[in-house]
Amino acid sequence: MRVGRVRGHLEEEMHPAVAAAYEAAVAELAATGVEIVDVELPTFDLAAAAGWWIIYAEMLSLHEGHAAFIEDRDEMGASLLGAAPFVSAADYLRALRLRPLFQHEVEVALEGCTALLTPAMVALPPVIAPEMFVDVGGREVSWLEAGCRTQVPFNLTGSPALVMPSGLVDGMPVSIQLVGRPRDEASLFTLGAAYQRATTHHLRRPPVPAHA
Amino acid sequence: MPADPAVLVPALLAAADITPSPEEVAIMIAEFPGRAAALDALYAVPEARYEEPDLVYDAVL
Amino acid sequence: MYMTITDAAAALRTGETTSVALTEAVIAVADAHDGELGVFLARYTDTALAAAAKADAELAAGIDLGPLHGIPLGIKDIIATDEGETTAQSLVLDRSWGDMGDAPVVARLRAAGAVITGKTTTMEYAIGTPDPDKPFPIPRNPWSTEHWTGGSSSGTGGGVAAGMFLGGLGTDTGGSIRFPATNCGITGMKQTFGRVPKYGCVPLGYSFDHIGPMARSAQDCAAMLAVLAGHDPRDATSVDRPVDDYLGGLTGSLEGVRIGVDPLLTHSSQNVPELTAVLDAAVAELRAAGAVVSTVELPLYAELKTVTMVGLAAEAYAYHRPDLQSRWFDYGAGTRMAVATGALVPAGDYVQMQRVRRVGKRKVAELFADVDLIVTPTSACGAAPLAKLTFDDIIDALHTPYWNAMGNPAMSVPMGFTTDGLPLGLQIVGRPFEEAAVFAAGHAYQQRTDWHLRAPALVADLLAA
Numbered sequence: 001m002r003v004g005r006v007r008g009h010l011e012e013e014m015h016p017a018v019a020a021a022y023e024a025a026v027a028e029l030a031a032t033g034v035e036i037v038d039v040e041l042p043t044f045d046l047a048a049a050a051g052w053w054i055i056y057a058e059m060l061s062l063h064e065g066h067a068a069f070i071e072d073r074d075e076m077g078a079s080l081l082g083a084a085p086f087v088s089a090a091d092y093l094r095a096l097r098l099r100p101l102f103q104h105e106v107e108v109a110l111e112g113c114t115a116l117l118t119p120a121m122v123a124l125p126p127v128i129a130p131e132m133f134v135d136v137g138g139r140e141v142s143w144l145e146a147g148c149r150t151q152v153p154f155n156l157t158g159s160p161a162l163v164m165p166s167g168l169v170d171g172m173p174v175s176i177q178l179v180g181r182p183r184d185e186a187s188l189f190t191l192g193a194a195y196q197r198a199t200t201h202h203l204r205r206p207p208v209p210a211h212a
Numbered sequence: 213m214p215a216d217p218a219v220l221v222p223a224l225l226a227a228a229d230i231t232p233s234p235e236e237v238a239i240m241i242a243e244f245p246g247r248a249a250a251l252d253a254l255y256a257v258p259e260a261r262y263e264e265p266d267l268v269y270d271a272v273l
Numbered sequence: 274m275y276m277t278i279t280d281a282a283a284a285l286r287t288g289e290t291t292s293v294a295l296t297e298a299v300i301a302v303a304d305a306h307d308g309e310l311g312v313f314l315a316r317y318t319d320t321a322l323a324a325a326a327k328a329d330a331e332l333a334a335g336i337d338l339g340p341l342h343g344i345p346l347g348i349k350d351i352i353a354t355d356e357g358e359t360t361a362q363s364l365v366l367d368r369s370w371g372d373m374g375d376a377p378v379v380a381r382l383r384a385a386g387a388v389i390t391g392k393t394t395t396m397e398y399a400i401g402t403p404d405p406d407k408p409f410p411i412p413r414n415p416w417s418t419e420h421w422t423g424g425s426s427s428g429t430g431g432g433v434a435a436g437m438f439l440g441g442l443g444t445d446t447g448g449s450i451r452f453p454a455t456n457c458g459i460t461g462m463k464q465t466f467g468r469v470p471k472y473g474c475v476p477l478g479y480s481f482d483h484i485g486p487m488a489r490s491a492q493d494c495a496a497m498l499a500v501l502a503g504h505d506p507r508d509a510t511s512v513d514r515p516v517d518d519y520l521g522g523l524t525g526s527l528e529g530v531r532i533g534v535d536p537l538l539t540h541s542s543q544n545v546p547e548l549t550a551v552l553d554a555a556v557a558e559l560r561a562a563g564a565v566v567s568t569v570e571l572p573l574y575a576e577l578k579t580v581t582m583v584g585l586a587a588e589a590y591a592y593h594r595p596d597l598q599s600r601w602f603d604y605g606a607g608t609r610m611a612v613a614t615g616a617l618v619p620a621g622d623y624v625q626m627q628r629v630r631r632v633g634k635r636k637v638a639e640l641f642a643d644v645d646l647i648v649t650p651t652s653a654c655g656a657a658p659l660a661k662l663t664f665d666d667i668i669d670a671l672h673t674p675y676w677n678a679m680g681n682p683a684m685s686v687p688m689g690f691t692t693d694g695l696p697l698g699l700q701i702v703g704r705p706f707e708e709a710a711v712f713a714a715g716h717a718y719q720q721r722t723d724w725h726l727r728a729p730a731l732v733a734d735l736l737a738a
Contacts, residue, residue, distance in 0.1 A: 053620070056621075057623065058265065060619070061265065061621045061627075064625065088228070088616070088618065089591070089620050090228070091620060093623070094591055103273045104273060107273055158270070221617060225613075225616060228598075230597045230616060232601060232609070232613065240617065244617065247583060247617070251583065251618075251625070253576055254625045254626060254629045257629050259636075260631075260632050264631060266628070
């Protein structure tokens with residue numbers, strides 16, 4: 001089987017140790033007999049933005065009646081909801097119209113491949129703090145932006161995506177993401193099972209006692 | 213208290229980067245409250261509270 | 274030569290007339306009155322006569338392509354055809370857009386042997402009001418040239434009424450087939466959303482747009498829809514399901530059909546006093562044809578009209594924004610103001626419209642458990658005088674937009690005249706994909722009445738020739 005490693009935007013900014021762990025995971029996947037080839041999703045720097053426009057718009061419709069109680073929500077919820085009114089109907093429709101273009105890019109990237117491979121996250125989990133930022137290699141960004149960068153685009157395209165542990169960095173888990181064709185979850189499970197037969201990352205347990 | 217249409221409408225037009233004549237902007241300002249009220253009425257439909265939007269979306273292109 | 278498609282098709286087969294004779298007759302009407310009525314943006318006289326000659330040769334050779342074979346039709350100029358450019362009656366539309374050639378609907382009409390006479394006037398991009406400052410014809414109503422045809426399928430409506438073709442294509446986003454149909458005294462069908470593919474048509478509101486037939490009678494519209502309906506994957510909203518036999522269901526009887534009437538009198542400030550009497554007389558005919566009539570109340574009427582009118586503006590604005598930014602004054606005044614409304618709509622409100630739409634569909638479906646069809650006036654009044662046109666008044670008078678939010682099939686049939694001699698229309702609505710029932714009711718009504726066969730005085734002499 002062949003897997004397309006998505007070069008470009010989704011892996012160009014990474015925490016250095018997370019990046020190194022990702023390279024190791026790519027090698028492990030290749031060692032299971034999978035051929036790894038480089039592919040591109042040329043405009044996926046826009047896909048996350050388009051995804052957020054849709055999320056904001058749909059969230060605001062649901063929460064409009066409660067917008068007055070915005071202070072009662074936690075910081076993240078309040079800031080997301082607070083940002084929502086600035087998405088116009090035209091922005092929302094533009095994002096919907098772009099959706100098939102992103103779907104088409106995934107379709108092209110998948111030509112000759114069973115699945116695409118990306119990091120599941122380009123940074124480590126954030127430290128709990130009033131302002132949560134993470135290191136993406138040379139600069140810090142909001143954890144939400146870093147956490148969703150590789151994931152929201154595939155909510156937008158509706159692709160099946162499987163995230164699997166691929167190691168530990170500073171004691172925290174890092175993972176890879178396999179993205180497949182619509183309705184082809186089966187191939188992702190096949191690839192994932194082969195990876196987990198050859199590795200033990202998924203068997204690691206946190207040091208917290210199970211029944212403390 | 214909703215935002216003043218005389219402020220909001222020019223701001224939205226500026227954000228959209230479209231420049232109607234002053235007379236046209238005045239008409240848009242005058243018409244804004246009626247439409248805003250009509251849109252508010254959509255939130256007063258009780259059955260819509262947990263309804264999904266009627267949007268067609270398919271993961272298959 | 275003021276014939277329905279149905280009668281013309283019969284006359285072509287008995288040898289009473291030929292397609293060339295039919296086509297020459299409609300060309301003569303257009304030569305005489307198009308300058309006054311503003312029906313055409315482009316006339317394809319030579320290719321129409323060639324298509325007519327071909328149809329005559331085929332029919333003579335026993336090749337019969339069905340009821341549209343050899344019938345002259347007009348195409349609203351937001352739909353692409355092989356013969357020439359598509360303008361959307363706008364200075365703005367990139368003329369290379371229409372290079373794609375025949376839209377699927379036009380290709381289907383052509384394959385059925387239809388004769389394409391030309392491209393008809395529209396409101397610019399299918400929205401707004403006529404703008405005398407722009408270099409395009411002002412559509413005038415054949416029943417009274419001081420009055421508008423209605424729009425946006427103005428030229429197709431006026432052209433059918435004046436006898437410049439026997440039928441044609443309109444498009445309907447908030448009522449743009451049914452509005453000129455009621456104003457011009459003809460029949461117009463907006464079938465179920467997705468039933469007819471829209472590829473090759475300039476969009477207005479993606480989730481509200483329909484291309485549909487306009488002609489003299491329900492039977493004519495049924496013959497056209499039988500050709501137009503069917504899936505095309507190039508339109509993402511096109512539905513893949515079998516097409517019913519529309520003509521086979523035209524029995525003339527409504528025995529046992531349950532019809533709910535909503536006069537909608539409280540939902541417009543423009544009711545003409547005679548509306549109630551005209552509507553009552555139409556309902557009496559339905560009852561006489563066997564229908565069981567009751568009174569109903571359309572749920573969420575004001576809300577769903579808002580959904581259509583504001584929703585289509587938002588969708589249109591998403592399409593037009595770059596050109597509105599750079600070419601505001603190239604758009605007609607009515608068009609740019611109607612579309613720019615979309616710039617003032619927040620995304621959350623747009624999503625809310627789509628949620629209310631689902632609630633509406635459920636409530637309307639519940640209503641349709643008790644009745645098979647719903648009838649309302651198409652409009653509260655007759656055609657508006659061109660001197661006093663406002664977009665707000667038009668929308669206030671119309672009872673069409675509700676059904677664009679819902680997607681049900683809705684047809685307007687002529688049901689009489691105002692005391693000023695302007696046509697009024699009856700809107701007949703069915704369950705989704707039950708066009709056959711709507712056509713059957715319209716046909717039964719038209720078997721008992723002749724409003725749809727009346728000819729405007731302006732063209733009566735020519736048509737009688």
